[in-house]
Amino acid sequence: MNEHTTAVRLRPPAHRVSRRAIGYWTATAALLWIVLIGVQALIVVTSDDPPAFFDVTLVVSCVLGPLHLLVMPQWRYRVxxxxxxxxxxxxxxxxxxxxxxxxxxxxxxxxxxxxxxxxxxxxxxxxxxxxxxxxxxxxxxxxxxxxxxxxxxxxxxxxxxxxxxxx
CATH class of the missing domain: 2.30.29.30 (Pleckstrin-homology domain (PH domain)/Phosphotyrosine-binding domain (PTB))
Structure with missing residues (x-):
């Protein structure tokens, strides 16, 4: 190291982001889940004989989506x-x-x-x-x-x- 270089160490940073980020992360994730669930529901409802896996993925999405929206924004805010x-x-x-x-x-x-x-x-x-x-x-x-x-x-x-x- 030369005289102008100061040693820096990895450590937890001191400041959190704005609490409004929780709402932002929730909204962006909600938009994606709405599109995903909407497309799956549209296929299930409008197809005469939709593949069986669409029923399963729709149910899984309807469970995982809200769970993701509850957990992810809070978790990200803490990190x-x-x-x-x-x-x-x-x-x-x-x-x-x-x-x-x-x-x-x-x-x-x-x-x-x-x-x-x-x-x-x-x-x-x-x-x-x-x-x-x-x-x-x-x-x-x-x-x-x-x-x-x-x-x-x-x-x-x-x-x-x-x-x-x-x-």
């Missing part, structure tokens, strides 16, 4: 965390497959804010921090829009203050 320090950006995300990432501030190349229409409805945004890493960018989803704007500004100031070429 998703983020933190920005003067040295690094920390993220933790997922629910079944969980991922912890850390990126030294000196490696940050770009900071982007994105909002899909449903995120706009819920007042949320996601930040994508692109680094000089083969592992790809870090994403912090489920942030309140105003918090995402402030965080992007903070990251921009922090990266400008750090010497290095982000490679």
């Amino acid at each position: 998703h965390r983020w933190e920005v320090t003067g040295e690094a950006v920390y993220t933790q995300s997922g629910w079944l497959k969980q991922e912890w990432r850390i990126a030294p501030v000196s490696r940050i190349q770009t900071v982007d804010i994105e909002r899909d229409p449903l995120e706009q409805l819920f007042g949320l945004a996601k930040i994508t921090v692109t680094t000089a890493s083969a592992a790809g960018p870090l994403r912090i989803a489920g942030l309140a829009h105003d918090r995402a704007l402030a965080l992007a500004g903070e990251l921009t100031k922090t990266t400008q203050a750090v010497r290095g070429d982000a490679t």
